[in-house]
Amino acid sequence: MSSILKVKDLHVSVEETPILRGVDLEIKQGEIHALMGPNGSGKSTLAYALAGHPKYEITKGSIHIDDVDILELDPSGRARQGLFLAFQYPVTIPGVKVADFLRHAVSNIRNPERKEGEGLIPMREYRKELRSRMEELGMDPEFARRYLNEGFSGGEKKRMEILQLAMLQPRFALLDETDSGLDSDAVRVVSEGLNRLAGSEMGVLIITHHERLLEFNKPHFTHVMLGGRIVETGDAALAHELHANGYASVRERHPQAAQEQQQADQSKVENQEVPSGA
Amino acid sequence: MVTATSDSYTREAFETFLAGRDEPDWMTDQRRQAFEAYRGLLETPLDLEEYKRVDARTFRPSRYHLQEKSADETGVDTLMQHRAEYAGQVTHVDGHTKNVSLDLEMAEKGVLFGDLATMLRDHEDKLRPYFMTRAVLPDADRFSAWHAAFWTGGAVLYVPRNVALDRPLHSLIALQTDGAADFSHTLVILEDGAEATLLEETASANNDATGMHVGAVELLVGRNARLRYVQLQNWNHKVYHFAHQCGRVGGNGSLQWTVGGLGSRLAHIHQDVMLDERGAEAQVNGVTFTIERQVLSYYTKQAHNAEDTTSDLLYKEVLRDDSRCIWRGMIRVEPEAQKTDGYQRSDALMLSSTCRADSIPGLEIEADDVRCTHGATGGRVDEEQLFYCMCRGLSRFEAMHVIVEGFFQQVFDRIPTELVRETLSQAVERKLGIGD
Ligand SMILES: Nc1ncnc2c1ncn2[C@@H]1O[C@H](COP(=O)(O)OP(=O)(O)OP(=O)(O)O)[C@@H](O)[C@H]1O
Numbered sequence: 144m145s146s147i148l149k150v151k152d153l154h155v156s157v158e159e160t161p162i163l164r165g166v167d168l169e170i171k172q173g174e175i176h177a178l179m180g181p182n183g184s185g186k187s188t189l190a191y192a193l194a195g196h197p198k199y200e201i202t203k204g205s206i207h208i209d210d211v212d213i214l215e216l217d218p219s220g221r222a223r224q225g226l227f228l229a230f231q232y233p234v235t236i237p238g239v240k241v242a243d244f245l246r247h248a249v250s251n252i253r254n255p256e257r258k259e260g261e262g263l264i265p266m267r268e269y270r271k272e273l274r275s276r277m278e279e280l281g282m283d284p285e286f287a288r289r290y291l292n293e294g295f296s297g298g299e300k301k302r303m304e305i306l307q308l309a310m311l312q313p314r315f316a317l318l319d320e321t322d323s324g325l326d327s328d329a330v331r332v333v334s335e336g337l338n339r340l341a342g343s344e345m346g347v348l349i350i351t352h353h354e355r356l357l358e359f360n361k362p363h364f365t366h367v368m369l370g371g372r373i374v375e376t377g378d379a380a381l382a383h384e385l386h387a388n389g390y391a392s393v394r395e396r397h398p399q400a401a402q403e404q405q406q407a408d409q410s411k412v413e414n415q416e417v418p419s420g421a
Numbered sequence: 422m423v424t425a426t427s428d429s430y431t432r433e434a435f436e437t438f439l440a441g442r443d444e445p446d447w448m449t450d451q452r453r454q455a456f457e458a459y460r461g462l463l464e465t466p467l468d469l470e471e472y473k474r475v476d477a478r479t480f481r482p483s484r485y486h487l488q489e490k491s492a493d494e495t496g497v498d499t500l501m502q503h504r505a506e507y508a509g510q511v512t513h514v515d516g517h518t519k520n521v522s523l524d525l526e527m528a529e530k531g532v533l534f535g536d537l538a539t540m541l542r543d544h545e546d547k548l549r550p551y552f553m554t555r556a557v558l559p560d561a562d563r564f565s566a567w568h569a570a571f572w573t574g575g576a577v578l579y580v581p582r583n584v585a586l587d588r589p590l591h592s593l594i595a596l597q598t599d600g601a602a603d604f605s606h607t608l609v610i611l612e613d614g615a616e617a618t619l620l621e622e623t624a625s626a627n628n629d630a631t632g633m634h635v636g637a638v639e640l641l642v643g644r645n646a647r648l649r650y651v652q653l654q655n656w657n658h659k660v661y662h663f664a665h666q667c668g669r670v671g672g673n674g675s676l677q678w679t680v681g682g683l684g685s686r687l688a689h690i691h692q693d694v695m696l697d698e699r700g701a702e703a704q705v706n707g708v709t710f711t712i713e714r715q716v717l718s719y720y721t722k723q724a725h726n727a728e729d730t731t732s733d734l735l736y737k738e739v740l741r742d743d744s745r746c747i748w749r750g751m752i753r754v755e756p757e758a759q760k761t762d763g764y765q766r767s768d769a770l771m772l773s774s775t776c777r778a779d780s781i782p783g784l785e786i787e788a789d790d791v792r793c794t795h796g797a798t799g800g801r802v803d804e805e806q807l808f809y810c811m812c813r814g815l816s817r818f819e820a821m822h823v824i825v826e827g828f829f830q831q832v833f834d835r836i837p838t839e840l841v842r843e844t845l846s847q848a849v850e851r852k853l854g855i856g857d
């Protein structure tokens with residue numbers, strides 16, 4: 144049976160400021176969705192809220208994977224339900240080797256009932272698997288011994304996110320601008336990698352400002368976010384059109400969301416100016 | 422403020438102690454002098470800069486007594502004793518020597534390894550010139566004087582000129598009887614060109630026995646000599662620990678000193694490294710992990726006494742619950758110590774909102790052509806790091822533990838001896854409540 148990720152009327156605030164104002168979205172396993180929208184429209188906020196970041200407060204609405212209420216779970220529980228977020232800005236964890244970190248991760252995701260201290264997945268088979276996934280993504284095996292994201296270039300960090308995706312094989316993957324900061328060769332490697340990984344078992348939400356990733360992974364649906372809402376949904380052609388012509392026509396078609404977006408952007412600027420002016 | 426007046430350490434008690442020891446006159450004289458110094462120093466306030474942050478009001482010296490008889494050893498929880506093939510081992514329990522061994526081959530090369538009292542008597546010519554004369558001085562403060570008057574067991578390692586030990590030595594200092602006082606002393610002498618590694622650990626036989634350690638460590642590293650010394654302090658949480666520890670390094674000699682601070686109720690350690698001649702270098706690594714109501718305090722000094730000397734100190738402290746860790750560091754550069762390269766850093770990671778870390782670096786520089794850097798950081802576990810780990814399926818605790826181990830990794834990376842790295846990391850895991 145194919146699973147479904149259902150987001151209903153989702154409202155999210157950050158530090159009392161409403162950011163998402165009613166997002167509805169359904170992703171089935173095997174589907175690819177593109178999420179586009181201007182800077183600050185709330186795309187990452189949606190991704191973080193889905194993953195369970197404590198700063199993003201759900202004020203209304205629901206998130207389910209099939210019958211499981213995701214909002215009841217902490218980020219670890221959500222990951223163990225098969226939800227994966229590739230970060231727009233991956234975090235550095237000093238002193239923690241990639242291989243060790245991922246071994247814990249893989250052990251928990253494959254055995255969601257696992258408690259800390261219980262057995263990790265056997266070293267030999269794990270090493271072998273990690274090695275071949277790295278090879279497929281054109282990564283130097285040395286990376287397994289490096290500390291997670293420490294001293295990594297922007298592109299290397301993104302590749303590391305995809306490696307984790309490959310190892311964890313989630314039911315639903317959210318990719319937040321995984322294609323930005325990559326040179327064109329790297330975009331190709333990542334795109335091909337995703338294409339290989341995203342079969343009928345994976346639902347994918349690709350947040351992007353570019354087209355390359357979508358060329359390799361043709362979206363079944365394209366959503367446009369503005370002012371904290373999904374204001375339009377179309378097919379791959381919509382992504383292409385937005386990429387070619389920008390968001391002006393979207394703003395025209397949705398004046399209220401455009402205005403709310405503008406207000407949010409402005410208050411952001413004003414808030415930032417207070418400390419420097421004071 | 423620390424007070425150390427006590428019925429157990431009165432003049433009568435001291436005389437009784439001396440009468441039971443059967444020691445050569447010079448040793449007795451040295452003890453008597455130290456005792457007089459101790460009496461005087463009890464009246465003298467302790468150096469505020471060093472002790473003002475250490476609240477030892479719960480410490481009652483009179484509760485702890487020298488043990489006349491040695492207890493039968495009942496399985497001390499050692500982390501290192503059985504983990505490697507050592508060139509020699511020595512064990513002390515409640516201030517008494519239990520076992521001594523040394524490879525015949527090493528003994529034939531003139532290496533001395535064993536218990537302090539016996540060694541000082543049998544090899545006075547070699548050892549006496551160093552014993553509490555150059556590194557730890559009896560009259561430094563009341564703790565050093567107290568120690569110098571009442572020292573009991575302890576390990577001695579003496580390595581003659583140009584002799585290199587290819588395997589490490591191990592020393593275990595254990596407390597077993599409830600209320601026992603331990604005054605053990607570690608004396609390491611490497612003659613010019615000698616090389617050795619000594620792994621020392623302090624441990625308790627059980628979790629309930631109260632105890633006190635007033636110790637001293639003296640490390641004398643000759644010219645072109647190389648010493649690696651590890652002290653892993655792993656008492657139970659009822660032990661009070663005070664120690665003066667000092668390493669001195671001669672020309673082009675090198676000292677690598679690793680400190681693990683895991684145990685004790687309250688500990689204060691005065692740790693000096695002195696770079697006495699051109700080209701001398703010292704690396705100091707500290708790993709501490711306090712939980713519950715533990716208090717660990719370190720006062721470290723890197724003294725550059727000659728030109729072209731290098732010191733590099735890194736302490737990493739993890740704290741949890743209501744524990745406290747204090748690190749006060751100082752780099753001191755004498756006027757003649759041009760071209761000094763000195764570094765000190767302490768990083769504290771706090772896992773609870775009720776623990777407290779104080780890291781206070783300091784520089785005193787009298788020379789003008791030097792490079793000295795210092796730094797101290799303190800902070801809580803980063804929520805973004807935790808979130809990231811949890812997004813990969815790690816529970817919050819597991820994430821915390823992974824981050825803690827990563828935090829220590831930076832020190833582990835400086836330690837070449839795998840056994841030491843592994844032991845420390847395993848000790849940390851145990852304290853985190855994972856692993857065996
Ligand atoms: N942690 C946060 N703290 C404060 N403000 C936040 C936080 N996260 C998001 N916001 C605000 O919410 C709004 C939406 O931000 P979000 O990052 O979701 O946008 P985005 O669509 O991902 O933009 P971009 O295309 O630039 O990545 C912005 O105004 C942003 O400043």
Ligand SMILES: [Mg+2]
Pocket residue numbers: 186187188231319320
């Ligand atoms: Mg974003």
